[in-house]
Amino acid sequence: MEKKESRPLPHELERMASKERQKHLEERMREIIDYAYEKAPAVKERFDRAGIKPIEIHNVKNLEMIPMLRKDDLIALQKANPPFGGYLAVPIDSLERIYQSPGPIYDPQRKRGFGTGGGMGSDFGKGQIVMNTWSYHVTPAGLGVDQLLRSMGFTVVPMGTGNTELQVQVMHDLKVHGFVGTPSFLNTIINRAEEMGYNFKKDFNLKWAMVGGEMGGELLRKLFQEKYGILCMGGDTYATSDVGTVATGCEKQSGMHITTDAVVEIVDPATGKQLGLGEEGEVVVTPFDEVYPLIRFGTGDLSMMTDESCGCGRTTPRLTKILGRSGEAVRVRGMFVHPKQTDEVIAKFPDIRRYQLVVTRPQNRDDMVLKVELANGAIDKEKLKNALDKSFKDTCKVRFDRVEFVTEGSIAEGAKRIVDERVY
Numbered sequence: 001m002e003k004k005e006s007r008p009l010p011h012e013l014e015r016m017a018s019k020e021r022q023k024h025l026e027e028r029m030r031e032i033i034d035y036a037y038e039k040a041p042a043v044k045e046r047f048d049r050a051g052i053k054p055i056e057i058h059n060v061k062n063l064e065m066i067p068m069l070r071k072d073d074l075i076a077l078q079k080a081n082p083p084f085g086g087y088l089a090v091p092i093d094s095l096e097r098i099y100q101s102p103g104p105i106y107d108p109q110r111k112r113g114f115g116t117g118g119g120m121g122s123d124f125g126k127g128q129i130v131m132n133t134w135s136y137h138v139t140p141a142g143l144g145v146d147q148l149l150r151s152m153g154f155t156v157v158p159m160g161t162g163n164t165e166l167q168v169q170v171m172h173d174l175k176v177h178g179f180v181g182t183p184s185f186l187n188t189i190i191n192r193a194e195e196m197g198y199n200f201k202k203d204f205n206l207k208w209a210m211v212g213g214e215m216g217g218e219l220l221r222k223l224f225q226e227k228y229g230i231l232c233m234g235g236d237t238y239a240t241s242d243v244g245t246v247a248t249g250c251e252k253q254s255g256m257h258i259t260t261d262a263v264v265e266i267v268d269p270a271t272g273k274q275l276g277l278g279e280e281g282e283v284v285v286t287p288f289d290e291v292y293p294l295i296r297f298g299t300g301d302l303s304m305m306t307d308e309s310c311g312c313g314r315t316t317p318r319l320t321k322i323l324g325r326s327g328e329a330v331r332v333r334g335m336f337v338h339p340k341q342t343d344e345v346i347a348k349f350p351d352i353r354r355y356q357l358v359v360t361r362p363q364n365r366d367d368m369v370l371k372v373e374l375a376n377g378a379i380d381k382e383k384l385k386n387a388l389d390k391s392f393k394d395t396c397k398v399r400f401d402r403v404e405f406v407t408e409g410s411i412a413e414g415a416k417r418i419v420d421e422r423v424y
């Protein structure tokens with residue numbers, strides 16, 4: 001694909017008026033669809049089977065016509081047609097690297113790697129040593145981030161995962177400025193350093209951390225900043241090994257700005273139809289990727305989009321946070337209920353031994369019953385019901401219809417916590 005001379009740079013796209021940016025993104029979207037249809041046999045086959053021509057896709061809304069490509073589809077396609085399932089749009093011998101992620105799924109290295117550097121120059125990190133603790137083996141995270149950091153001028157120590165004591169030693173000896181990895185691993189390193197007798201704040205030089213990759217990192221970020229004076233940069237980054245970076249946090253830490261290198265949709269996982277701002281749905285990505293153009297890749301992750309203005313000056317919409325995996329959640333009356341949320345509710349009630357949430361759909365209305373097995377049958381059930389109702393409503397933002405107390409053993413050990421029995 002020829003790059004057009006007039007094309008705005010990522011940091012320009014990130015700051016322009018939404019309508020204007022949309023125009024540019026849709027132009028690139030049409031280009032990548034034409035290109036993928038021509039170069040990647042699996043894309044052509046998918047379009048042909050659905051009776052769609054690339055020329056029919058003019059705007060983001062039109063993407064709904066294209067069936068979503070799910071991780072399971074990709075696994076099956078790769079198995080039937082190894083290694084890339086017909087999605088590779090360039091000759092295989094032109095690839096620099098090939099990665100593998102669980103599935104197994106093979107991922108060709110893409111040019112853009114992980115993150116965009118936010119338009120920062122190559123001198124940005126000059127004179128600073130950074131420890132990269134993402135895995136360098138097989139998966140794309142370590143090498144992708146390594147490439148990005150070096151392009152920004154940082155000196156990188158390719159630590160990879162594990163070996164906490166060695167990490168402590170290197171961080172101390174090299175007076176490392178920056179840490180890249182998960183918040184929990186940084187926490188482990190700090191704890192180990194303290195166990196080894198160091199005073200982390202005094203004996204180490206760690207000034208900032210770019211942490212992400214797991215849910216619930218907010219508390220640790222706060223701890224790093226307040227207790228150790230470590231500036232947590234960039235908030236979270238949301239990337240998958242299949243489509244690369246989807247969204248990156250900014251210094252305002254109010255969600256993750258969506259990349260300008262892809263079209264990102266939030267859809268109802270059941271129908272593939274796009275949802276509005278502020279509605280929970282599955283993140284679907286169409287990266288502008290000439291190597292591996294996965295069109296409408298369903299990440300299986302649930303999130304929500306907002307276009308409220310951000311103090312950092314970027315005008316790109318943001319993902320609020322990743323709410324969970326769509327395969328485990330059910331959408332009831334417009335809201336997702338996730339086993340993580342129901343576990344959180346039930347954990348507050350020690351008298352409950354097991355539970356199961358059953359969703360049915362009599363007379364075209366979602367009906368939700370919370371089945372409960374008690375550890376102690378003598379308790380005040382009415383009181384428990386009311387407390388459950390309140391707690392469930394607070395956490396899941398939707399109400400169950402009733403509680404059903406079932407006899408001991410009715411719910412099998414290891415049974416699914418949320419059962420969807422709806423028939424449409």
Ligand SMILES: [Zn+2]
Nearest residue numbers: 250252310312
């Ligand atoms: Zn921002």
